[in-house]
Amino acid sequence: MSIKQTQAWQKLSDMKKKLVKEPLSVGDGLQVKTDKIIFDYSRQLVNENVMAALMQLAEEAGLKSKIESMFCGQKINVTENRAVLHTALRNLSGGPVLVDGRDVMPEIKAVLQKIKGFSSRIHSGEIKGITGKPLKNIVAIGIGGSYLGPEYLAEACAPYTVSGMKLSFISNVDGTDFARKTASLDPETALFVIVSKTFTTAETMKNASTAKKWMISKLGADPNVIKKHFIAVSTAADKVKAFGIDPENMFGFWDFVGGRFSATSAVGGVPLSLYLGYDNFHKILEGANWMDVHYRTAPLSENIPVISALLDIWNINFMGFKTRAILPYSQAYSKYAPHCQQTEMESNGKSVLIDGTPVDFDTGEIVFGEPGTNGQHSFYQLIHQGTTPVPADFIGFLKPQYNVGQEDVITHHDELMTNFFAQPDALAFGQDSNDPHKKFSGKRPSNIFLLKEQDPFSAGLMLALLEHRVATKGFVWGLNSFDQFGVELGKKLGLDIRRRMELFKKDQKDPSVYAGLNNSTAKLLKLYLSGELYS
């Protein structure tokens, strides 16, 4: 049954019709306080009746039991017949978690121990490069889920780096990414981490193979060059070995960890433990686990991921707002929005229910964002005065990450936070004016998330908040948020173009190079292969 058939959905539709005409009142009660994060949603276009109906919607959708099924390891990713257990990765003091009758916690802990041991031996200098130099330049090669989450965490936690360690990411198959990231890289101190579950991801394997050639060209063809300067995060032991990596230096994960939910597995664990130290990675896990426990145990009406997800549903399905802006007032969180973009849009950008029925309502929203105050000088004009309201998430911190200009009466962080406090009210309440160009309609909804520090714990907490908000929307809508078949067709057509390129390179006159393509693609491909803008 579509969620649209529930009583709650009907109630919400009726309420929406009435509510849009009422002025916004900032509700005192619309706040969740914990000792780690405050979530204030008093500027959403809701009242207590709407909130009650949203809670009813969650109940009619069976949300509580779906959450529990996820945590318990049931195979809720039905299209791929997999459990969804990124929460187990950080449930280190919890009990057993069974998948097909097997407790996965010992395996999870064993991989963590291996990461801890390996990274500490790198930091101590026990493990060295082939010329005897310490391995200080970590280069993680991965794309999508093997890249965006770890990158967000690395940026957010950069001041916590182990002294001297550097971390960079190569993701794009565009050679520019490889060329620029290796331009001033010292091969003797470089450690490449190849991150690909199957060790077949096209972009990653292309970059890995180029990295291998590059290292051989710099340090010689001795197999130990690869053995000592490459490690893998993968589940494909044979392919890892065939590449030349010591199977001892492969860090595993499991099919119950999806790419975009894998930042707290070895996918994030290996590069982040090398960069920040294992203890800081462990603090990321603690922060994520704190949010996991909150999500699993807090009543729905005091549950931050649940409320924020239900408000998204209200905004998307009832208010008709199909985009959302993510606005961390934190330069350290500059890569949070791109990671959210992936997690939200890849999970819930779907048109069928979990059983394959086409949806009859809108699903996942388009999310985008930049750190404040930068965004204020860019796209906020539209958020304040455009014709398409964009619900916004403001994320702020009580403390700065660096003490810059702390001797000033108004510090850099104060200046930042004046904006953080001002913008949600400007959006909510607007301003009348005799000059129509200076009128602000107000009634533009936003959330405020306020945390203490920009530390690894908070970074992990915000990661898990995102994951659970996404999952909640999928649970209520009745989607499978954990597959991503929408990326398959492009891959398939890409392989077809690749085959045509190979044909061309064998025989430029082979007529089958362009056979069956539409005229537009055929012409453009011809231009590309001939290397001229005109054919």
Next chain:
Amino acid sequence: MSIKQTQAWQKLSDMKKKLVKEPLSVGDGLQVKTDKIIFDYSRQLVNENVMAALMQLAEEAGLKSKIESMFCGQKINVTENRAVLHTALRNLSGGPVLVDGRDVMPEIKAVLQKIKGFSSRIHSGEIKGITGKPLKNIVAIGIGGSYLGPEYLAEACAPYTVSGMKLSFISNVDGTDFARKTASLDPETALFVIVSKTFTTAETMKNASTAKKWMISKLGADPNVIKKHFIAVSTAADKVKAFGIDPENMFGFWDFVGGRFSATSAVGGVPLSLYLGYDNFHKILEGANWMDVHYRTAPLSENIPVISALLDIWNINFMGFKTRAILPYSQAYSKYAPHCQQTEMESNGKSVLIDGTPVDFDTGEIVFGEPGTNGQHSFYQLIHQGTTPVPADFIGFLKPQYNVGQEDVITHHDELMTNFFAQPDALAFGQDSNDPHKKFSGKRPSNIFLLKEQDPFSAGLMLALLEHRVATKGFVWGLNSFDQFGVELGKKLGLDIRRRMELFKKDQKDPSVYAGLNNSTAKLLKLYLSGELYS
């Protein structure tokens, strides 16, 4: 009169009702070919009748004469009583351009000469730092329009750098930005470029003042430290001098150059000439001028900015698609989407016509994007299978920027371009399947822009294409795309919060600190000022 009252608008509404049910046919003729760029729009949900009606809409809006008014220096930014003449900045072989009867071209050329002279004296070592070292580390401090355009151009043209020169940007008032960018900066070789038209932009002046203190702490309080290590791009000579900068080292621009259109003024010219050399900056100007000439002279039906803008209008106002994805298949163009986001959303995120009448149709779309293939592993799932169609711009290049793996049959660039050619067809034609999870609806519109090289000329061309596409939409809709009053209210409320913070810092018990704030803001501000998550 609202553009909605035109015959063409009514025609387009009628056509839309019929068109959505027809299958997409990739039209051979829907392409503009030039010797610098090919624009293929055959995958838009249009036919020749729609295109004809869009051209009629442009005519009924008086587009041609509005374009001409802009180029001629008429004060089309009526709310601020300013001309809009970023095109004059690169019209170096053209005739006079009059503003208030004064030819501005000599002033423009004089600033360019000054930039050329200054940057060449830096590169030759004639101008040195206070300790006699060459100034190789350029740090541009600016935000919004003083940052995003130059950053896009710097990233796009990075391989063209003058040997040894480095360029970084500090924009965010969050001290993290300053701290990280200066962490390994050598003060003796640093040259700060302070970019602010009025020299009052809060973020920029805060960062500039912190930079000044930082330099004094490193190199001493000698006024020559500031004189030799700081220059300005500004129009506020008095304030620049008061800061301690030699007025000789101030590079001017004019009120006819708006922030987000200023990348080809001294705003971009100074940092980019220092980084890339003046000759490469000049090539950026040439590329922009090429597009300016095309925009001003090509018939509307062969005019790339005009057609792309009219298709945006079709998608926004008739198809109801209020977002657009910008997808350069180029890692070098990784900062193009953020610059587009600013230029589009700040210009056309408006709710009133140029005369102050409220609009009765949707205006500027939400734009976002990441380079391909990275985006494919992130948000493309929604673009392929979500419920909200997202028109997409694919931007590709015939040649790679770096020769990486050119010995392979399928090079990095080939691999990238297989995706570039495959994705638009996957979106347009979709795929049927017995498995509903693997169905692709198709009929998802996209544009293809294909250029030769990722060089300064192309970067300038793509900059101007963006500027003119944005202006065209404003001209047709009847907006003023050149003001931005939507950013004022947030600033005003920010100053109010700032005043409260100052009160608190004088007397923590002053009751007026929180007086008049709503409960939510009062509570959150109290938490911030008390430094505790709980009050």
